[in-house]
Amino acid sequence: MSRYEKLAAEYGTPLYVYDLDEVAAAREQLFDQLPEPFELFYALKANPHPDLLKALRSGDGRRCRAEISSTGELANALAAGFAGSDCMYTGPGKTFGELREAMSLGVRMFSTDSVTDVQHVGQVATELGITAECLLRVNLATASAGSGIRMTGTPSQFGFDAERLPEELGELRRVDGVTIAGMHLFPLSNTADEDALISEFQNTIAGAAALSELLDLPLRYLDIGGGFSVPYGVPGGRASYPKLRQELEIALDVHFPNWRAGSPQLACESGRYLIGASGTLLAGVSNVKVSRGKKFVILDAGINTFGGMSGLGRLMPVQVGTDDEEPTETVSLVGPLCTPGDTFGRAVKVPGLAPGDVIRIPNVGAYGPTASLLMFLGRPSPTEVVVRGDEIVSVSRLDHSRSYDYQAVAR
Numbered sequence: 060m061s062r063y064e065k066l067a068a069e070y071g072t073p074l075y076v077y078d079l080d081e082v083a084a085a086r087e088q089l090f091d092q093l094p095e096p097f098e099l100f101y102a103l104k105a106n107p108h109p110d111l112l113k114a115l116r117s118g119d120g121r122r123c124r125a126e127i128s129s130t131g132e133l134a135n136a137l138a139a140g141f142a143g144s145d146c147m148y149t150g151p152g153k154t155f156g157e158l159r160e161a162m163s164l165g166v167r168m169f170s171t172d173s174v175t176d177v178q179h180v181g182q183v184a185t186e187l188g189i190t191a192e193c194l195l196r197v198n199l200a201t202a203s204a205g206s207g208i209r210m211t212g213t214p215s216q217f218g219f220d221a222e223r224l225p226e227e228l229g230e231l232r233r234v235d236g237v238t239i240a241g242m243h244l245f246p247l248s249n250t251a252d253e254d255a256l257i258s259e260f261q262n263t264i265a266g267a268a269a270l271s272e273l274l275d276l277p278l279r280y281l282d283i284g285g286g287f288s289v290p291y292g293v294p295g296g297r298a299s300y301p302k303l304r305q306e307l308e309i310a311l312d313v314h315f316p317n318w319r320a321g322s323p324q325l326a327c328e329s330g331r332y333l334i335g336a337s338g339t340l341l342a343g344v345s346n347v348k349v350s351r352g353k354k355f356v357i358l359d360a361g362i363n364t365f366g367g368m369s370g371l372g373r374l375m376p377v378q379v380g381t382d383d384e385e386p387t388e389t390v391s392l393v394g395p396l397c398t399p400g401d402t403f404g405r406a407v408k409v410p411g412l413a414p415g416d417v418i419r420i421p422n423v424g425a426y427g428p429t430a431s432l433l434m435f436l437g438r439p440s441p442t443e444v445v446v447r448g449d450e451i452v453s454v455s456r457l458d459h460s461r462s463y464d465y466q467a468v469a470r
């Protein structure tokens with residue numbers, strides 16, 4: 060029996076398996092590809108599992124910070140040992156309730172998306188007698204390859220329109236309780252093409268420098284975003300960016316000559332790259348049927364378990380492996396839910412499968428259970444087992460239940 064077969068036999072399916080060795084390898088790889096000094100935020104949105112968080116928090120001099128966007132994510136970060144001061148709180152709709160909770164628990168850095176967002180942060184900070192640091196999330200929305208900086212953005216709930224910042228800055232500077240500490244840009248996600256990623260970062264760095272000068276706003280902190288790529292639900296490895304470190308150094312030397320001394324302190328961020336490859340989903344085959352000549356393989360995992368977006372009409376191009384067999388046929392791979400939307404693929408190559416078999420979907424460490432339609436159709440959440448090589452670190456499952464305790468849910 061292979062390791063995966065053993066785990067499936069022991070804990071049942073559907074089963075997420077995360078390997079902490081792989082998390083550590085990804086963290087090392089990403090830090091290796093970045094200049095020093097550079098800070099790296101892990102976006103909890105990708106997967107808030109506490110053991111993954113702990114693995115990202117540890118590491119000699121190469122510890123991640125936490126990028127959070129809700130009080131639930133904050134609670135997870137704190138439980139995993141992050142301090143409030145390790146966190147950056149992002150999102151375009153921060154409420155007074157969550158700002159109060161975040162600041163009370165020690166969060167000081169906020170990525171902000173509008174004048175009123177900064178005012179809300181300032182109001183709560185003032186109430187609490189503290190000073191919060193606001194990064195201005197900037198929506199440059201420029202194509203990276205062009206010459207010069209086009210500040211003609213597409214409309215977005217995220218970030219300040221760069222071209223309006225000159226007129227908004229006066230108002231921002233008048234907000235009590237905050238310092239405008241720097242900028243945050245996040246133009247891009249999941250880019251395996253190194254040249255495209257580098258050119259986007261160059262654009263971001265040049266854009267931030269130009270804006271800082273135009274606004275006469277020195278930056279203490281500059282988060283240049285992310286875009287680091289790993290396959291999702293299909294085989295393959297993390298993208299590699301062998302030229303990135305040097306290209307970033309060159310761009311930073313041009314635009315921020317004191318960056319090596321930490322002025323500004325540079326940061327970037329990632330969710331998927333740090334954990335995507337650590338996860339494998341094991342799903343059981345519940346049934347196989349033929350309808351009008353087409354074979355359907357029905358799994359015990361569907362869009363309630365993985366890739367919930369497919370329920371909204373976007374098919375996940377999953378590929379399936381088993382331990383020893385090559386694909387021999389093409390089938391519709393579907394989940395158990397009572398909706399035709401519960402489909403992983405309509406032409407997925409699989410080995411001959413029968414009820415009781417276990418299949419594997421690789422690279423599911425990011426955007427797994429918590430990004431799926433966990434509650435839909437009321438099945439239990441998948442079991443999640445964390446391993447370090449052959450050692451079992453934890454076995455757990457998210458609960459869903461209704462609470463009638465108003466205090467517990469009030470925000």
Ligand SMILES: *Cc1c(COP(=O)(O)O)cnc(C)c1O
Nearest residue numbers: 102105245248249328329330331
């Ligand atoms: C979602 C998100 C991330 C993580 O994106 P990945 O593609 O998983 O790396 C990082 N930063 C911000 C602001 C995000 O919204």
